[in-house]
Amino acid sequence: MKEVKYQDIVNTVAKLCIDSNCLIGDDIINAFQNGLKVEESPTGKDILKQLIENAEISRNEMIPACQDTGVAVVFLQVGSGVKVVGGELFDAINAGVAKGYKDGYLRKSIVSDPLRRKNTGDNTPAFIHTEIVPGDSLKITVAPKGGGSENMSEIKMLTPAAGWEGIKKFVVDRVMRSKANPCPPIIVGVGIGGNFEKVAYLAKKALLRDIGTVHPDPFYQEKEKELLEEINKTGIGPQGFGGRVTALAVFIEAYPCHIASMPTAVNINCHAARHKTAVL
Amino acid sequence: MKKITTPLTEAAVKDLKAGDSVLITGIIYTGRDAAHKRLTDVLKANQPLPVDLKGQIIYYVGPAPAKPGYPIGPAGPTTSERMDPYTPALLAYGMKGMIGKGNRTPNVIEALKKYTGVYFAAVGGAAALIAKRIKKCETVAYDDLGPEAVMKLTVEDFPVVVVNDCYGNDLYEEGMKKYRKV
Ligand code: SF4
Secondary structure, three states: OEEEEHHHHHHHHHHHHHHHHHOOOHHHHHHHHHHHHHOOOHHHHHHHHHHHHHHHHHHHHOOOOOOOOOEEEEEEEEEOOEEEEOOOHHHHHHHHHHHHHHHOOOOOOOEOOOOOOOEOOOOOOOEEEEEEEOOOOEEEEEEEEOHHHHOOOEEEEEOHHHHHHHHHHHHHHHHHHHOOOOOOOEEEEEEEEEOHHHHHHHHHHHOOOOOOOOOOOHHHHHHHHHHHHHHOOOOOOHHHOOOOOOEEEEEEEEEEEOOOOEEEEEEEEOOOOOOEEEEO | OEEEEOOOOHHHHHOOOOOOEEEEEEEEEEOOHHHHHHHHHHHHOOOOOOOOOOOOEEEOEOOOOOOOOOOOOOOOEOEHHHHOOOHHHHHHHOOOEEEEEOOOOHHHHHHHHHHOOEEEEOOOOOHHHHHHOEEEEEEEEOHHHHHHOEEEEEEEEEEEEEEEOOOOOEHHHHHHHHHOOO
């Protein structure tokens, strides 16, 4: 058994919350640079330049790139040989989120009840997804997610007859209806398969990939490329002002499913695509 | 790139067309859902507004907390749609502009024509850059609303794009059509 200390988890999670919000990934900045080369709209180009400058200011001064520092979505891979000492694992995650959002001057955007809507004041609870894996390490990924892009996400219980064309239509249509709301250029996470609750998780998990990485399965590599091309034909463009660069990437996660089903979920992420990982 | 200063005159608004990139200098006010509800309730009751919005611009924003030494935290636009039910009354009163992100309802677009107003979008997610253009920030009304209180911002070269002008044009519609390939 490997012992991992409660306080180390708290400190790590706090740092991941701050770093993910302030240190926009190189993959995103590269994608903005590449976008500048293909964007035809002058306003669109100007937006991409502003986003590059924004990411630089944010990195240099350690201030969040976007004011909506989101829900703290936390993915855990807990090795079966890991034992947390000094407290409970989930308590440590929540304490880390509270600390990170306070110390990093991040916005607290969580209400304790969907209808009574009182702010919890420290951005907890975190939304935690846990996997038990072989080994003796604890892998923690913090992926803050803003409301504007999350609200543009959707699940559809497609049936096998809809086929790839049905999936494509649903995804492109979802992006079309989102227009400027998720702050394009966007990153599109697509979950296909599983069942109702599983497919939403797949779409979210897809968003953890870095731009430029390719799907391990060549079949889905092609599908991702096709979807990206279709989405970038919509003309929505940066911020919805019209242009070529509507999405920076499309990531698909597929999973086995029932003979009668083909659930599909679209989780839209904005260009403020934030995720940082640490291993304890 | 056009440069404008606040408060806006009728002529200044008429000079702005959908698609124009604009830099704003002067005073702008912040307001979100809760403040909008109160402002329009005050107008309905024929009471004076806590800040005079004649000729002014409201920015839909909920900033992150300011780090020590900064006038304001990251401050990008929030989705404008939520303010749509309140907007026509404020335009009728004399407010001239709004800054946010995302589409407005036909009611708002009509009101912009009728009362000569303009809707700008700021770049969603460019919050650190936008905060650099905000030089001063003070709460001027509805303190009890916390981060949703009405704040007075002193801005310099605040970057926006005209989405809906006073002629009924809509950049979201026209821009997308222009670059659409399907
Ligand atoms: S959609 Fe993303 S970039 Fe836009 S305001 Fe929300 S978190 Fe920020």
